[in-house]
Amino acid sequence: MIDDEKQSIQECTHEGCDQKGEFKAPLSPKLLHQYQWFCLKHIQEFNKSWDFYQGWSQKEIEIDTKEKYTWRRPSWKINQEKTSPFDETFIRKKLENFYSSDFFLENFGTYTKHDSESIPFNLLNKDEKAAFEFFKLAPTKNFKQIQKTFKQLAKKYHPDHNQGSKKAEATFKKINQNYVVLKKILAKL
Numbered sequence: 811m812i813d814d815e816k817q818s819i820q821e822c823t824h825e826g827c828d829q830k831g832e833f834k835a836p837l838s839p840k841l842l843h844q845y846q847w848f849c850l851k852h853i854q855e856f857n858k859s860w861d862f863y864q865g866w867s868q869k870e871i872e873i874d875t876k877e878k879y880t881w882r883r884p885s886w887k888i889n890q891e892k893t894s895p896f897d898e899t900f901i902r903k904k905l906e907n908f909y910s911s912d913f914f915l916e917n918f919g920t921y922t923k924h925d926s927e928s929i930p931f932n933l934l935n936k937d938e939k940a941a942f943e944f945f946k947l948a949p950t951k952n953f954k955q956i957q958k959t960f961k962q963l964a965k966k967y968h969p970d971h972n973q974g975s976k977k978a979e980a981t982f983k984k985i986n987q988n989y990v991v992l993k994k995i996l997a998k999l
């Protein structure tokens with residue numbers, strides 16, 4: 811189990827499976843930025859256990875899995891594929907529901923609400939991506955949003971509010987470090 815996108819050839823996470831883990835899946839809906847890797851067979855099993863995929867065909871899941879969690883909406887070109895009977899209306903409806911769900915807005919709200927303020931992922935280096943992920947924000951130029959998130963976390967983990975907990979102190983340090991990274995990104999844009 812790793813979280814570095816560059817190392818995409820891993821063994822499948824599924825116990826006892828020695829296939830290549832070529833398909834990325836988040837650890838859980840709340841841990842979207844920590845990944846595990848599966849072979850095709852096991853990513854399909856994994857996907858079936860997600861409500862979002864109920865009723866999807868395996869082909870649709872396979873296509874969607876490649877596009878998901880990359881800060882992009884899936885490409886619609888896939889419905890030109892002749893070998894795949896693809897019900898675009900059905901998929902669109904599924905996605906519309908997903909994009910307006912509390913889950914999506916909570917995790918990626920900045921991205922959808924302020925599309926013009928989003929920063930293309932490829933403009934960010936590894937540390938910069940990590941800093942946005944640390945704050946659970948989609949890359950955004952919206953400083954107010956970043957500041958708000960920073961303030962909430964900084965307050966929560968401030969040493970004064972945590973009876974001198976070493977763990978809270980370490981988190982507080984990371985919050986500040988990542989905030990500096992994000993401020994630098996905005997300054998150079």
Ligand SMILES: [Zn+2]
Pocket residue numbers: 822823824827828829848849850851852
């Ligand atoms: Zn497998």
